[in-house]
Amino acid sequence: MSQNKGDVIKELETVFRDRLFTEPHILALYSHDASSEVGVKPMAVVQPVSVDEVVRVVKLAIDYGFKIVPVGSSTSLSGNATPKLENTVIVSLERMNSIIEVSDIDWYARVQPGIKVDELNLELMGYGLQWPVDPASSKTATVGGVISNGGGGMRGAKYGPASHWVLGLEAVIGTGDVIRVGCRTVKCREGYNLVQVFIGSEGTLGIVTEATLRLTPLPESFVGVMARFGNAESLVDAVIRVRRDKLWPMVTEFIDDITAQILNLEPGYYLWIGVDTYTGSEQQILSKLSADISSSGGEIISKASTWQEFSKILEPRRMLYSATLKAAFNDYGTDVFVAFEDVAVPMSKLPEAVREIQSLGKKYNVKMNLGGHIGDGNLHPSVWARRSDRDEMDRVLRFFEDVGKLAIRLSGTVSAEHGIGTQKRGLLREAISSRNGGNSDMVIGLMKGIKRIFDPHGIFNPGKIFD
Ligand SMILES: Cc1cc2nc3c(=O)[nH]c(=O)nc-3n(C[C@H](O)[C@H](O)[C@H](O)COP(=O)(O)OP(=O)(O)OC[C@H]3O[C@@H](n4cnc5c(N)ncnc54)[C@H](O)[C@@H]3O)c2cc1C
Structure with missing residues (x-):
């Protein structure tokens, strides 16, 4: 069926009523994430409260041909949650934010995707347990967003990223079907690991509606x-x-x-x-x-x-992120562009990586600061420029690319935890090429094949990762 915006809004209204938003100022809020990526205003924002409502919006997208960007709190730093097409409906999971069950014997929690990481950990504290995936944005970031970005954080030096701490998922895929994958046990060998396929998929394969999270005790x-x-x-x-x-x-x-x-x-x-x-x-x-x-x-x-x-x-x-923004806005006001790098290198390569990043900053004469999760080799050099200054923008973008290339040269990764979004698509290809005889086509082709299986109508988060 071809798309007619008026019809789509009417259909959404019957499902979501006062949880449908089309006011321009609200659409403007959801037109970007926490990166400097420029997005477009979506045509609507909906806030489902149940998996059935998620299914209904996906089925409408199939029928009417609109796109969906699922979002938690839109704190992504690589453009992951920024809509790129006007015929987008934002599906915000912020109202699906309950803790369904905590087992203090089996050490798992079943949660809805919109719960914020700090809220979850506050509740778990009462059980002497934690979900140790702790992004610096934990006050705001949602569990669904962290899982979908494959996020890590402040406890990553020991506990690693989200991929270590999710046992099972429920998700609505692009056919409108609900799938449940994974187990409630740490050991789980049931065919291909579709839980891990979802982790870090940046909302391109479906919408996570429930997660079974692995927990660990708080330190004695x-x-x-x-x-x-x-x-x-x-x-x-x-x-x-x-x-x-x-x-x-x-x-x-x-x-x-x-x-x-x-x-x-x-x-x-x-x-x-x-x-x-x-x-x-x-x-x-x-x-x-x-x-x-x-x-x-x-x-x-x-x-x-x-x-x-x-x-x-x-x-x-x-406060690394807010410090960067403070300096960047002080320098250039609203004409500012900030690029948040997110590379990781093996620990033995840290001295070289830090030295080289600092000398790249000098080479390109860019305004930058540096910080990060150094205990797992994850470095966040941030650089900023005046958007209207072509020369400065060019230097900042070349710095960004070169830091990615440096990570590849040092056997590291171009994206440790923030994801690919729109900003790292070129570097993703370079990283894959570097491990595959100079060619990324086969591996990217496999990824695109997976995308087509989960999302045959191309509904979810277009323009991200490799589109
Ligand atoms: C101050 C600050 C500090 C940060 N520190 C860290 C850090 O230490 N570590 C780190 O990893 N990241 C960090 N980030 C980046 C960001 O906060 C994380 O990636 C976080 O996991 C995103 O959560 P969110 O709820 O905002 O997700 P969003 O930005 O809303 O979404 C993230 C991605 O997941 C998709 N998505 C969201 N919910 C769902 C769902 N239910 N189903 C399917 N797809 C979904 C979106 O489409 C998008 O692609 C930081 C960001 C800021 C602003």
Whole structure:
């Protein structure tokens, strides 16, 4: 059936009533995510409250030929949640935000996709459990968004990204069917792993309507430090020493001197290390950390003995994104473009990666700051330019590309946790080519084949990953 906007809106109205939005200011809000990607106003926003309503909007999309961008809180940083076509309906999962079940014996939680990560973890605290996927955006980011972006975060140094912490999913795919994949047990060998196919698929395969999340206990005891260094080399050296000592911190995060300055901290490079442990081992861990930090030329400026205390001293690191925006808007106001890089390299390559990123910044003479999840090799150099300044924009984009190429050269990845969205499509091809004799066609072709199976009518989130 061909598309008629008036008919589509009428049909949506019968399903969603006061949970359908077409007001221009609301459409403007949903026309972009937290990246600088320029989107278009969608034709409508709907907020389903049940899987049946999700099925109904997908079936309408099949009948009327409109596109769907599923969103959680739209905090994506690579254009993942930014609509690119006007005939888009945003399906916002924000009202499907319940915790359905928590098992403190089986250590899983069944949740709806719109629950925010912090809200979930607050509830889990009562059970002595956590979902340890903890993006810096955890106050806002939804579980469905984190799963769909394959996100990671502040506890990634030990616990890794979302792909380690999802046991099962319910989703509505592009035929309008509801599928349930995965298990409630950690061991689950039931054919191809379709749970993992969904994780990081950025809303291109279907809409996640429920997730069974793997949980782990909160630490019995904790040793946390915040340390300051004179330069990036000595900070990286401390991280490597901790690694050599076989300490396995839950949190290893950093910011550079420019970010520190924006946040009004004393000048320096800041490192946060938090080790989850058992009662009785704290002193030994603290001695090792102190020795590693001072041997690298750093000084401990704050300590914490519980996860809650540590969360407070970690707050400046969670402000990396807002610090970047503050500096960028101060420089250029609303004419600003910010590119948030998200590469990861093997830990042994960190010294080289940090050195080279800083020298690329100088080479292209760009405004930048640096921080990230250094404990899993994940670096976020952010750069900004005046949008209307062609030369500066060109330098920023070349920096962005070169950092991606550097990650490939150092056996790392062009996208650690933010996803491909619209901004990393070229780099995705380069990364795949680098591992496949200079050609990405076969692997990209397989991915496109998977997309066609799940989404035969091409409804979901067009223009992302490889379109
Ligand atoms: C301040 C700040 C800090 C950040 N820190 C981190 C960090 O530490 N680690 C990290 O990984 N990321 C980080 N991010 C990026 C972002 O917050 C994460 O990727 C987060 O997981 C996105 O969640 P969301 O609910 O906003 O998802 P959205 O941005 O709304 O959506 C993310 C993607 O998933 C799709 N999607 C959303 N919900 C569903 C669903 N139910 N079913 C199918 N597809 C869906 C969307 O189409 C989109 O492609 C940060 C962003 C900001 C602004």
